Amino acid sequence: MSTNFFTLVENQISQVEVLMKAQVNGHHPHLQVVLEHLVSSGGKRVRPAVALLTGGMLNADDDRLLKLAGSIEMLHTATLVHDDLIDGSLLRRGIPTLNAQWSPAATVLAGDYIFARAAAMAAQTDSIEVMQLFAETLATIVNGEIIQMFTSRGIASREDYFQRIYAKTASMFVLATESAALLSGVDEAVVVAVRQYGYEIGMAFQIVDDILDFTGSQSTVGKPVASDLRQGLVTLPAIYYQESHPDDEDMAAVLRGEYNHDTRMTRLVAAIRESGAIKKALDEAREFVERGLQTLENIPDSIERQALFEIGSYIVDRDV
Amino acid sequence: MSTNFFTLVENQISQVEVLMKAQVNGHHPHLQVVLEHLVSSGGKRVRPAVALLTGGMLNADDDRLLKLAGSIEMLHTATLVHDDLIDGSLLRRGIPTLNAQWSPAATVLAGDYIFARAAAMAAQTDSIEVMQLFAETLATIVNGEIIQMFTSRGIASREDYFQRIYAKTASMFVLATESAALLSGVDEAVVVAVRQYGYEIGMAFQIVDDILDFTGSQSTVGKPVASDLRQGLVTLPAIYYQESHPDDEDMAAVLRGEYNHDTRMTRLVAAIRESGAIKKALDEAREFVERGLQTLENIPDSIERQALFEIGSYIVDRDV
Known part of the structure; x- marks a missing residue:
């Protein structure tokens, strides 16, 4: 994680x-312990990094930008707490989740x-527009x-998939970039551009x-291989595989809905891994990144802008 | 529920x-169904009524006031959804809760x-101060x-109890009155006064x-008599009873922590009901209301101010 753009922020x-x-x-005090635990076991901080770099590029006020970055990471953390419970x-x-230690209640x-x-930190940005976007x-x-x-299981549809990962x-990511721009008081055209940047690299990140x-x-990802498919959630590699192997x-x-059959699932996952579907999905992610970088074309160059370019490469090249 | 102040709003x-x-x-669509259900089975709307009357008394903008009242009732509704689950x-x-029909997840x-x-509606008030107070x-x-x-069960302490019901x-209630004042652009002294009004009647309401x-x-309240005490939560009547019967x-x-013993609990609840503790708690509630009404002393009279006075009587006299 010594990539350049992380060093910058x-x-x-x-x-x-x-x-x-x-x-x-x-x-x-229990909440203090929980927050210490969650913050210390936090991930790569890609979302706050994107907010900080966008705001840095557009000269946002430092203090409000920190509050924004914090509110986004807190929001992300809160959704993970409920997701892991669900x-x-x-x-x-690799670290025990909160629900592994606390009761569901x-x-x-x-x-x-x-x-x-998270909402309190968003309000501390002093921007009603940021607050609205946050909510x-x-x-x-x-x-x-x-x-x-309720709806997505067993559906192999690009449209459903793209809506889901959005x-x-x-x-x-859109919240991160658009809010940073809103705090910078830049022209609407710039807000739209960085908003689009956030959308494209966010989509690529999830793909x-x-x-x-x-x-x-399993050891690097920390969960069983193809954990989504094992729950009936069809992601892009499986969608491409299905499109090229309609009779599988x-x-x-x-x-x-028969995704509890172990032998079958193992065979299917191996087939997807060996098919061209993985590369095709990665190409799609690269295209998202490419479009994302293009949106920054008209923004004056800066080290932060360079870093936002680097994030694009980081997203598609990490551990793939 | 044909009390005057409700008619007004x-x-x-x-x-x-x-x-x-x-x-x-x-x-x-499921969320639409849920919200229809929750809004239609809503309670007495005391919180939005208090917000609307406070804002009406202080000439807040109608549209922003409606958003505020909605955000407060939505916040109240959201907490009830998670509380009932927990x-x-x-x-x-008397109406099935959401968790009676949906999975915990x-x-x-x-x-x-x-x-x-709720947060989105609060942001629609266009006031960063309201948003901060909301969060x-x-x-x-x-x-x-x-x-x-984690802490309160089995504790018979007025201090713990008052903190808990605050x-x-x-x-x-403080959110309702203070936010309505913030939307009205009134002097700080008025904000403090209605904030205090909200505090006092809110405390009385919970007592x-x-x-x-x-x-x-059980049929009027919709849950077993003394449901709190049966879970080890000691409320004001039980605290007063304990103070006057230290050897019970x-x-x-x-x-x-032995609150699962049915015969004992039934005997204790009967003793509390027949003791002077109920009247003493009700007197305490009346004192809160009295202090609440006094805070409105220096505010020019209006039908909304009259209604805020009536709410005080309503709170202590409903079904007691």
Whole structure:
């Protein structure tokens, strides 16, 4: 994780983490422990990095930008707390999840608390537009999870898939870039451009995550290979495989809802891994990144802009 | 519910309900059904009524005031959805709860969604101060539930009790009155006064709810008599009883954590009901209301101010 763009915002990311941990001041000690745990076991901080770099590129106020970056990472963290509870996941990034240690009731409340603190940090940006975007993004994310729960299983459709990953991931990248621009007081055209950048690299980010779900080993990804497909969720590699192998019996069975058959699933996952579907999905991710970088064309060059370009390469090249 | 003050805001409350139901536009049809159900089975709308009357008294902008009232009722609704899930309650106001019909996972998400829409409505007030207060109030409420879950059981302490009901109920009345004042652009002194009004009547409201938990029959309250005490939560009537009967063996057992003993609990509840503790708690509630009404002393009279006075009587006299 010594990639250039991370180095550029390393110091700010540390400040964001301090801000996040300080959110519990005066509240129940258990919440302090929870937040310390979640912040310390945090991931790559790609979302706050994108917000910080976009704001840096557009000369946003430093203090408000830190609050924004914190609110986005807190929002991300809150959704993970409830997701892990809902999925019954006991590990994330190799570290026990909150629901592995707390009762479901306490985990629901802890997630709610982190949502509340995320909203409070968003309000601290002092921008009503950021606040509105924050609230709409939260609704989009949750609506996406509801769709996934009630509607998406066993559906091999690019349209469904792209809507799903927009709600799940790209919407938060859009929140990061658009909000950073709103804090910078730039022209509407620039807001639209960086918003589009956020959308494109956010989509690419999730596609690559979904590829890694197939190509990674259980030990690197921290969950069983093809964990989505094993729950009936069809991601881009499986969709491409299905399109090029319309008569595959194993795939047909999964689409009928029979995804608990171990031998069949193992055979199907191996077939997808060995097919051209992985490369095709990766090409699609590269195209998203390419379009994302193009949106920054008319923005004056800076080290932050360079870093936003580098993030594109990082997204498609990490561990694939 | 034909009390005067409700009549005064009846029309606005209907508009608030329309606004609340419209929040799901474009999202998953299940969410539309959920919101219709929750809004239609809503309670007495005391919180939005208080916000609307305070704003009316202080000449807040009508449109922003409706958004505020809606955001507060949505926030209240969202907390109830997660509370009922956590408590495993299957009925509320005689109507099946969401968790009686949906899986725990779907109920968590539905609550999250309603939080998101509450935040979006709060942002629509176009006031960053309201938004900040909204987010802080949500954190206060959830922190209070965490304290209740981890710390409060078996504690007969007025201090713990008052902190608990502030977090659970009075904080939302404060949100209603203070936010309405913030939208009205009035002097700080007026903001402080109506904030205090919200605090006092909110505290009274919860004390009376806790009295009704003892005095109501299961059919009117919709849950077993003394449901809090049966879960080890000691409310004001029980605290007063304990203070005047320090040697009561049944009470001592409950405070030790033995609140699953049916015969003992039935005997204790009967003793509390027949003691002077109920009247003493009601007197305490009346004192809160009295202090609340005094805070409005220096505000010019109006029909809304009169209605805020009436709410005080309504709170202590309903069904007691």
